[in-house]
Amino acid sequence: MANIVFIATSLDGFIADKQGKLDWLQSVPNPDNVDTGFFALMERVDGLVMGRNTLDVVLSFDCDWPYSKPVFVLSNTMTEVPRGYEDKIFLINGELKNVIRELNAKGYKDLYIDGGVTIQNFLKEDLIDEMVITRFPILLGGGAPLFGDLQQPLNFKVTKSEVVLDTLVQTSYVREK
């Protein structure tokens, strides 16, 4: 069982720019549509966990629904999933530890944890086991930060690091307790 982060960030640690935009993620040419790990991760995990904000961002994209596994959305206010997504999106709420325990018990063991606020909340409770961080060589100078405040430092171990698409540094970390 593992809670896994797979996310792109700017060199200065932002996942969206000052205007909340993600254009800079498109700044790296990928003409052959090389998979930088997303599809392999999607194969591996049993489901995703994200917050309401991230869901809204994904739904706003002008593209097909990108997830082949169930998406569990943490929300205290949503009462129903968007029409047409009843077999893809499932609402959850409560204490993170309990939520994860229940998902694990139902067979959702490896989970892709997505979205800045959700990742930060998981890290605050030391619930992240692995992270794959893809760092773009751009200083955005402000925006939505990937990481947030922690009571205690958390140590990780680098298991792999490589340059992908000639310009992104993708590093895999596992939590070292």
Place this chain on the structure above:
Amino acid sequence: MANIVFIATSLDGFIADKQGKLDWLQSVPNPDNVDTGFFALMERVDGLVMGRNTLDVVLSFDCDWPYSKPVFVLSNTMTEVPRGYEDKIFLINGELKNVIRELNAKGYKDLYIDGGVTIQNFLKEDLIDEMVITRFPILLGGGAPLFGDLQQPLNFKVTKSEVVLDTLVQTSYVREK
């Protein structure tokens, strides 16, 4: 001529922890004292530029003076260098662009720019040409940030990235204009 940053940062982008401490930099064993680039850089540059705070931190270390090249300290308030350092430390002040132009004219062409605030001030004026960032696999959860606010994003290009000492990700960037 190049202004070069060579600095270590936590995974979440801090150069000192919440208590202003640097202990975590010692958390990676280096029994053979492998040089991770510092001495090669010291050979290459003609001098260093740092702020008063960084100078004070370096002077507080219980070790020999680490720099083999002249250290130019940006300060509007210091009037003399610490006793015994008259041939090592030189005070400078004024507009960064002018300061650099004057140093370059005197033959100090490649400069190692050190210290969080100084690096941030250089980046604000787009005066950094190269950066070597050594990222430790630890989330500090707060502290003194390496990067700061920018009016405009700055693009870099990754020229090299490798894992050093088995656990640090060291990436070299050049400014892409």
